[in-house]
Amino acid sequence: MTITQLHYVLAVAEHKNFTKAASSCFVTQPTLSMQIQKLEEELDVLIFDRSKKPIELTDVGRKIVYQAKNIVNESDRIQDIVDQQKGFIGGEFKLGIIPTIMPTLLPMFLKTFIKKYPKVKLKIEELTTEETMQRLEDGHLDAAIAATPLENEHLKERVLYYEPFVGYTPSNHRLFKNKTIDPNDLDLQDMLLLEDGHCFRDGVLNLCKSFKDQGDDSFQLESGSIETLVKLSNEGLGMTLLPYLHTLEINDSFKPNLRYFTEPSPAREVSLIYHKSELKMQIIEALYDTISGIVRGAITFQNVNIISPLPRKK
Template identity: 35%
Template sequence: MKLTALRYLVAFADEGSFSRAAERCQVSQPTLSVALQQLESELGVSLIERSKGRVALTDLGRQVVNQARKALDDVKRIELVARTGKNPLAGDFRLGVIHTIGPYLLPELISAMKKVAPDTRLYIEESMTALLADSLKYGTIDAAIIALPFDMPGIRVHPLYDEEFQVVVPKGHRWSRRKKIARHEVGDEDVLVLKAGNCFREQVLDACPEMSHADGSALEGHSIETVRCMVASNYGISVLPASSLGGVYRNDMVTAIPFEAPAPSRRVAIAWRDGFTRTEVVDAIIGAAGMMKNPCYQAIEPPDQKQDAACASPSLAC
């Protein structure tokens, strides 16, 4: 049985005529008709009803077409695997990203990847750290962009950049014209944070421990965008990553104010499995991250091999 004949059969099923199927397959109509007749002879069944003025698939022919589609899809996958083996940067790459990073990083990272590795097609899965850790473990994603610390047996980690946090206040707030804010001052305000269990929330509370002892309540939101809207609505202030406050995310109803040095920050990294065979794509992502011009993403020196895996629980949800 020839794959060409299966392609002709699927084309006939889609087009409903020999002439249109032949045109789609870029062969002559007699060539296509003969190939289909040979397929029927080889299988010993009739796949196509032929009568004066009418041709159509038989019931059995429709079943064979369904299987032929699956077989041709499998062939495409085999071809993709072979192409990827010849060029590790070609083909699909499944990249996980946590919620508090994805919307702000991906537009710039994907643009840079098109320059570094134009044949790599990124499939993005945005999720929580714990779920991405499981996906890495079981191989349903190839790599993940997460916030450190992160530690998991069998997983390698390489830092990409550091990102500072900034204070966000509603328009007209008494701090609106301030140039800098000290960490301890934040504890005197009603502070909006992400829901408990989110690693960005924990990073903010670690950076500004006074918040957990403030007289005001720590109001909670499900996402950075929700928190920003709550700040704009005068529910309180917040502490957010710098990348979420510029460009298309700039909002005239809120004011972003840097912290006094040393400003609290997070380190963002890419993680992948030990023994992963397409590390060339991981290297391309690292290179693409280094090309980004956004001042929010501060370049860092590559860590020593002993520091390749930073530590903390991957159970925190971002």
């Protein structure tokens, strides 16, 4: 049994297809198939049921895959130990960031991080919260930046900052005359929201007290981006809520539309999340120090009320 064979098994378990698995491992399909067959012969079991389309794990195969993940993670730790012993901070690092954080946070820290740690090759992907959790569990991401808490027993969360929600109200909106707003003032009937799949949307729904009395069909205008929500609001189609860092980029002519909440300000908790196996911790620590140091100067709110990013249970 080899670590390479276990990598191949994990790839097939993920893709449920030998050809796609071989491509992801950068080997030919016959090479991958032969190595998995050798492992099955050595163990005298079938790991995959090849008669099914797509390919499925056998009962014992599921147990083997679970253990293989642990073994592969532990084997990766050996290089990790060597790197930490040498004080080396470098190599490829795959980072996922959710869409409502990426455009504001990434420009704040990326240049500084690259300059300070030139040997780290960052590969950054914009992914939904659900995608980041799955990829972290599958070992396809080293870390992610997302709204927390996520209540996932396999992942660790390290808080970077708390980002308040800020109201954005057009001049024709009922709350425009208010100097500040209260969560009880919010009504989903005149609220512009992000589309399903965005945890910021779920945070807004959790914040709105009226959600318990309204179904999802009570609002109609939804968008895939915060920038579009602002444009729709400027057309007088409703108010929306923005993460605080997005308000720093609002055109000066539209800043009178911003309305802050009465304290404690509703806010989202933004964290650096990673697998409990804690691989590449030296890079994770470097990311944490860089980001938290920079954002600390941009967000000074202290009295906040953390809103869950998880979908509300009905």
